[in-house]
Amino acid sequence: MKAVQFSEHGDRDVIEYGDFPDPEIERDEVLVDIKAGGLNFLDVWTRRGLPIIDLDFPHIPGSDGAGVVQDVGDEVTRFEVGDHVAVQPGKYCGKCEFCRDGEESMCVSYHLIGEHIRGVHSELAAVPEENLVAVPEHVDWETAASASLVFQTAWRMLISRGELGPSESVLVLGASGGVGHAAVQIADYVGAEVYATASTDEKLSYAEDCGADHVINYEDEDFANEIREMTGKRGVDMVVDHIGDATYPDSLKSLAKGGRIVTCGATTGGNPGAGLNRIFWNQLSVIGSTMATPGEIDDVLPLVWDGTFESHVRASLPMSEAARAHEMLEEREGFGSVVVKPDSEL
Incomplete structure (x- = not known):
């Protein structure tokens, strides 16, 4: 072969x-x-x-x-x-x-x-x-x-580990990638208010097609400042961050009090500053996640096969x-x- x-x-x-x-x-x-x-x-x-x-x-x-x-x-x-x-x-x-x-x-x-x-x-x-x-x-x-890999990873991050609810807001970083575009669709499916970042207007347009309510071009704007402005300085309930060093500090800044980051990877490096002062003062959670259990896979993939997710x-x-x-x-x-x-x- x-x-x-x-x-x-x-x-x-x-x-x-x-x-x-x-x-x-x-x-x-x-x-x-x-x-x-x-x-x-x-x-x-x-x-x-x-x-x-x-x-x-x-x-x-x-x-x-x-x-x-x-x-x-x-x-x-x-x-x-x-x-x-x-x-x-x-x-x-x-x-x-x-x-x-x-x-x-x-x-x-x-x-x-x-x-x-x-x-x-x-x-x-x-x-x-x-x-x-x-x-x-x-x-x-x-x-x-x-x-398989991207949808089961995003499903476990948002649903099982992050417990995202319909009344919440979520920021998906890197929404143009495999896990990112799956996360946008799952968050929209749950009924959450979805914010998404990408590096070009074309990618942001695709993110909107996937269900993003608000988009930010991170090449032109500081996404943490944009989130604070868009939410009246409140921040979002959840950040989906699989990027790591380059985004982690601003991910913490983007969270509302009691919010959480869910991460499944660190493509720009896995050792950012911990940001402990912000974590304890704002009572934030940092949640790790990998891929799904067999039961979670059985939950999400039929939604791809039937066209609910693309x-x-x-x-x-x-x-x-x-x-x-x-x-x-x-x-x-x-x-x-x-x-x-x-x-x-x-």
Whole structure:
């Protein structure tokens, strides 16, 4: 088969698309004929070698993907040949106290397909049955491939961890990215008042299409000052911040008393000043979140499949152009997710 791969960490020039041995499935695995794969910024971090993970090289990236079941292991009961499926990349031990309590995303042995172990940006992929979700046949491959990680992450952030309510206000930073545009839609679905930031007027227009009530161009305006002005100096109840160092201080400034930041990442760095004086004085909360539990995934993905939420795809490229796909993420080009497809599918 052909696969996106790299044999060392580094810049985009380490990415290759070439021959790779066909996967052999275990008894609990499914062989998936991959039709499309979604990119996320964690693919960039994995390629760069951050965080430091002991990978088996050559490594195939890709945590998001979708395709058709080609074969199943002897112990597989949920899928059969011909089914349409999408990857759910979180792998849990199933034994620790968090798994037993139904909070698998807090598992002490939590790993990700595509980050810690071989991913699915390839013509074929062997995927554990537990890491697949069924996709209705009417759903196109680009949607199926790009929705899983970003919508489950945003759902857990806003609904389970942040407990966003319909009478509240929320600021979504980086609303043009995968998680950001999912968060805007989920916040609008809940009935919250949605503020969103992006770097261009075109991206802000897309954010409004997704449900943002108010938009801020952070290249032209200080978003914390804008939020204070827009809310009569009150601030918002929640900030969705997955950017980190560059935005965290202003995220704290944007919050109303008793407000909370929910974060699932730190693309600009993970060690900003804590801002403890502002946190204790205004009684703020900083809440961490990763990806979802199986139950949360079952809650959110049907809302994508039925069209309630839309997985916006900014570009669909051949896997042989994976380096260009990574560049689009790193340079913040466009709105929504980036998808790659096996060259044989084009």
